[in-house]
Amino acid sequence: MAVRMGKQTVKLESKPKILSTYTVVGPKEGEGPLKDYFHEILDDDMCQCETFEKAESKIHYSAVQGCIKDANLKESDIDYIFSGDLLNQLFSSSFMARDLCIPFIGMYGACSNMTETLSVAAMAVEAGCANYAIASTSSHFSSAERQFRVPLEMGSQRTPSCQWTVTGAGAMILTNRNVKHRPYVTYITTGKVKDYGITDPNEMGAAMAPAAVDTIKQHFVDTDLKPNYYDLIVTGDLGSIGKKITEELLLEYKIDVRKNYIDCGAEIFDCKKQDTNSGGSGCGCSAAVMGSYIYKKMIKGELKRVLLISTGALLNSISTLQGETIPGIAHAIAIEMDGD
């Protein structure tokens, strides 16, 4: 049974293990600084599909099948798949799940999807509802761009503060089985919706940073831990601008994360060389970085304790047109690895 700690955190006594992960990214991500960590790099981000949306769904499916295969399991072993993506009505997840024979729970948390699905999958394992549960998510630059901003064919100039949606997918299997040498989930801190009045959909980092700050602060209040408990604190996709805002706002609460804090959006691209402005975004961003770079470093013993905080901007194209500000959310999940 989980133990509630403070207002927003639970400690999972069963320590659900992350049995396997699988990440698939597009060609641009495959040329970035983390290229040696991804499981699969696509030559063609259309994956022989007719549309961007179908391509994203196919990438998502590959990630799910990859993590099942790497765990030496079959589809029929998986009790639930918790999936989300950025597309209207979860086009990528729903159509991916159509080709699976696994009970499916669709979730939406914008770019916070990876920790959102991981949190609920971990709760299902903790409850005894699942022996094996998959958490998965995807994003695609071209499907996101035309849905949230403008058609690519317009060739619009990008603002300096904007971010580049990662083409990629990540899937992870959580289990209650007593497997050795695998990272496990210890704490879940679920975020509240925060809105600080940002209206410009090119300022995603600024819109999401207050949500990240709120969840990180609450995690430390609830658990009574200090930032140096973690080898690495990792936000999802705030980009370099959002990362700086987060560091500064946390200092106001006397929480100094500057020594051990990275942001997946700032890491996945070489922003100057690859012309991605403030960095990567999209739910594929934290999924691909967590499932490859960070997971592999944990397995190698180079990282023992990681706090992952995926961050989402809960706007849609209609809310922006209706003059609404952009609500943000961030869910944190603590992952640890034993020394053996």
Added chain:
Amino acid sequence: MAVRMGKQTVKLESKPKILSTYTVVGPKEGEGPLKDYFHEILDDDMCQCETFEKAESKIHYSAVQGCIKDANLKESDIDYIFSGDLLNQLFSSSFMARDLCIPFIGMYGACSNMTETLSVAAMAVEAGCANYAIASTSSHFSSAERQFRVPLEMGSQRTPSCQWTVTGAGAMILTNRNVKHRPYVTYITTGKVKDYGITDPNEMGAAMAPAAVDTIKQHFVDTDLKPNYYDLIVTGDLGSIGKKITEELLLEYKIDVRKNYIDCGAEIFDCKKQDTNSGGSGCGCSAAVMGSYIYKKMIKGELKRVLLISTGALLNSISTLQGETIPGIAHAIAIEMDGD
């Protein structure tokens, strides 16, 4: 700890109780056969808002606040809210949650949202993660119609098979507290995505019926129960056409539900008088019917055992334009009430 039963079902040992429910519906629903059961009937489905989407979000918020108030709780007592709706990026849920101070998990299962959110909320309670968790959902005729079909201003003629999206919201609080005389969750059967090749978005009942059949059949296989174990088997929003298909398809599996089976979509309107063709739909449909009519009958002791199967069609407007068929999903949740 939950016990896994068969392939898709879990039995919850902690029997999470449904402490309170609250339903808000529009004027048309308030003139239908269930008018005496709803908690709140709106005079104006715009709720003094500028847009249909904002109105839907406001109705959703009212349902959530109503169920908290009716349970004599405060917002700060609630550990999680699991919410979903039909709008792109969960406009209704996300903007509703912005005005709450409750950790928020967004979910999408189209019209299956009520049992989807209830399932996961029940798992969170079972895991010990939540003492109080809300499951909520909403839909609005006017926001759904222009998003999924055509602008209302076109005044298009409706097909005989089409359904009328319910304007309404429902919220329920689940708890592990030992409250008396409340229905509780016993089994959860989570559905798989099923696609039988329907392409016409006016044929929602036909698209979702195979998913309902698959989940109902699996529920009885997994639990070894018979249909007559339940006083009532209730599908979400198949409408009269989808209901008939479901009855017939179940008979092929030798499962006869004809004596104790109703569909929320067929119940909520007087289809002939109210000109709603095949009946109601939208995630507000099963939420409003379960949270009012069925819940109140359970509290009164008129119903002891209910199997609720909300059904969703996982299409979006782009998937239809891209020539895709319509995948369906259905999640079942068994709710029981002690005789005391």
